Amino acid sequence: MPRHPFLHSSYTIAPTPFAPDGSIDRASIATMVEFLIGLGVQGITMLGVMGEVDKLGDAERDLIIDDVVTANRGRVKICIGTSHVGTDRSVAYSKRAVELGADALMVAPPKLAKPNDAALRAHYHAIAAAVTVPIVVQDHPVSSGVLMSVDFLANLAREAPGCNYLKLEEEPTPAKTTRMRAAAPDMVIFGGMGANMLLEELKHGADGTMTGFGFPEILVKICAQYVAGDVDGATQTFYHACPLIRYENQPGINMAIRKYIYAQRGAISHAHVRAPSAPLAADVIADLHDIITRLGFGQHMKTKGA
Incomplete structure (x- = not known):
């Protein structure tokens, strides 16, 4: 039995589909949602770092949330990223996401000139007071520039309604998962980081992955x-997939790789990434197809090579 039946197991952080001209590919949002639900995911997270959220306008955010919720039809939980460096903006994003049908929110800490737990605590409390859905606290210092201690996160989970969910991505993640589980036994902990350490995170007390x-x-x-x-x-399933997990998780091109795979699998129509990101080089695609073929996953792809 999961620690909390509302959010658990495997949540996919989905990309934002774009047409070749850079506009939102709304048709692909619908096909992507069907694709992911058909694969058995427990939930879909949109507007995260890997969803190119920093390249989206507010109207585009609303459009994406509305289309995802509409396509989902209540079948799985929808988690929406509502992070912002300004507390007021994050509160506004959070309230709007819930209005549009989000089941949960994912919120990273705002970047601060100096470490300040009181300011971080106030930020999360303000969001929690504005909504009634669960808040997944994203602990990813590489992107946020903010380090949150185990004690801080455990206290936040006890004090702020709904903030007892954590996307733990401060490396080494297994070690922090152990400490986090000891400090907050009832917290729901998701791993992340492209599933690089998923097996070890589960062994150390994680409830799933996002x-x-x-x-x-x-x-x-x-x-x-x-x-x-x-x-x-x-263990066998994880070890078999490790070469692909490793290759896809390359900083700088991981989103482009993932979109390419999604397009090859028919989940989205185009692998376009918004500038300044660039499309994949031919040699990267060739290496990717080689790995996928050797692992026996080639039947899921439209083409057999670059």
Whole structure:
């Protein structure tokens, strides 16, 4: 039985589909939602770092949320990223996401000139006071520039309504997961980081993963096997997929790789990434197809090579 039946297991952080001209590809939002639900994910997270959220305008945010919620039709939980460096803007984004049908929110801490736990605490309390849905606190210092201690996160989970969910991405993640689980036994902990350490995170007390990957069904299977007590099976599934997890998780091109895989699998129509990001080079695509073919996943792709 999951620690909290509302949010658990495998949540996919989905990309934002764009047409070749850079506009929102609304048709692909619908096909992507069907694709992910068909693969068994427990939830879909939109407007995260890997969803190119910093390249979106406010009207585009609303459009994406509305289209995802409409396509979902209540079948899985929808989590929406509502992070902003300004507390007022994050509160506004959060309220708007809930108005449009979000089941949960993902919020990273705002960047501060100096570390200040009191300011961070006030930021999260303001958001929690404005909404009634769960808030997944994103602990990813590489992107936020903010370090949050185990004690801070444990206290926040106890004090701020709904903030007892954590997307733990401060490396080394297994070690912090152990400390976090000891400090906050009832907290729901998701791993992330492209599933690089998913197996170890589960072993150290994580409840699942909230991350992106071109083959989400693999992460669903790993989590299901582990929860069912089939640790050996989960281990074998994870180790088999590790070469692809490693290759996809390259900083700077991971989003482009994931979009390419999604397009090849028919989830979205185009692999376009907004500038200044660039499309994948031919040699990257060739290496990717080689890995996918060697792992036996080639039947899921439209083409067999670059």
